[in-house]
Amino acid sequence: MGRRALPKLDPQLNLSANFRTLEELPQPWNPSELFAMDAPLEIEVGSGKGLFLQNAALTCPEHNFLGIEVAQKYARFTAARLAKRDLRNALAVHGDGLRLLREIVPDNALSAVHVYFPDPWWKKRHHKRRVLSEPFLADVYRTLGPQGKLHFWTDVKAYFDATLELIAAHTDFEGPLAVPEKPPEHDLDFRTHFERRTRLNEDPVYRAEFIKE
Numbered sequence: 034m035g036r037r038a039l040p041k042l043d044p045q046l047n048l049s050a051n052f053r054t055l056e057e058l059p060q061p062w063n064p065s066e067l068f069a070m071d072a073p074l075e076i077e078v079g080s081g082k083g084l085f086l087q088n089a090a091l092t093c094p095e096h097n098f099l100g101i102e103v104a105q106k107y108a109r110f111t112a113a114r115l116a117k118r119d120l121r122n123a124l125a126v127h128g129d130g131l132r133l134l135r136e137i138v139p140d141n142a143l144s145a146v147h148v149y150f151p152d153p154w155w156k157k158r159h160h161k162r163r164v165l166s167e168p169f170l171a172d173v174y175r176t177l178g179p180q181g182k183l184h185f186w187t188d189v190k191a192y193f194d195a196t197l198e199l200i201a202a203h204t205d206f207e208g209p210l211a212v213p214e215k216p217p218e219h220d221l222d223f224r225t226h227f228e229r230r231t232r233l234n235e236d237p238v239y240r241a242e243f244i245k246e
């Protein structure tokens with residue numbers, strides 16, 4: 034992200050309940066080792082500074098949330114904001130979200146996958162670096178349980194349209210279902226930091242939700 038420097042983390046903060054690397058995740062997969070309670074699991078790929086994880090964990094305490102982020106400093110920053118609030122149903126993981134789904138998460142294990150404002154990789158020759166590719170979407174479909182949801186938001190219309198075409202051509206998802214925009218009730222009442230930035234700039238946000246039948 035082209036972004037401001039992050040504030041320094043409090044070295045006294047204990048991140049042990051809220052931070053793992055991809056390599057530290059249990060194999061074979063066992064989320065009971067990661068969270069305080071067994072609950073439906075939602076994964077966010079590219080969790081950035083963790084606003085979604087924080088808000089989701091607070092407003093939906095009956096679910097567990099795992100955010101995976103390839104930039105270590107963002108993953109640790111997210112873990113710190115979760116630890117400060119003592120959120121035991123949310124975990125920040127440092128690593129590649131594509132590998133997490135491809136190599137670690139088994140079939141039908143998730144209740145939702147969230148991808149918000151993925152890096153657009155504008156040049157055509159770089160499109161293969163996009164997170165939302167055909168193999169990743171196949172893994173999303175495979176790892177979601179029945180009625181599991183994929184949430185995808187972006188500010189890049191061309192990426193949005195191309196992804197909707199991929200989903201229609203290569204998966205059996207029901208959708209896209211429309212997602213209404215809601216007015217924020219306070220300064221951090223946005224799905225993610227990138228949604229906040231886009232909305233404050235008065236640029237459009239494209240949102241879609243898909244359900245595995």
Ligand SMILES: C[S@@+](CC[C@H](N)C(=O)[O-])C[C@H]1O[C@@H](n2cnc3c(N)ncnc32)[C@H](O)[C@@H]1O
Nearest residue numbers: 079081101102103129130149150152225226227
């Ligand atoms: C444009 S930012 C959006 C962050 C956040 N979702 C938001 O909306 O504020 C995209 C994020 O995805 C992360 N990312 C890119 N590829 C990834 C991957 N394969 N696995 C995990 N994170 C990834 C980047 O490091 C970056 O933090």
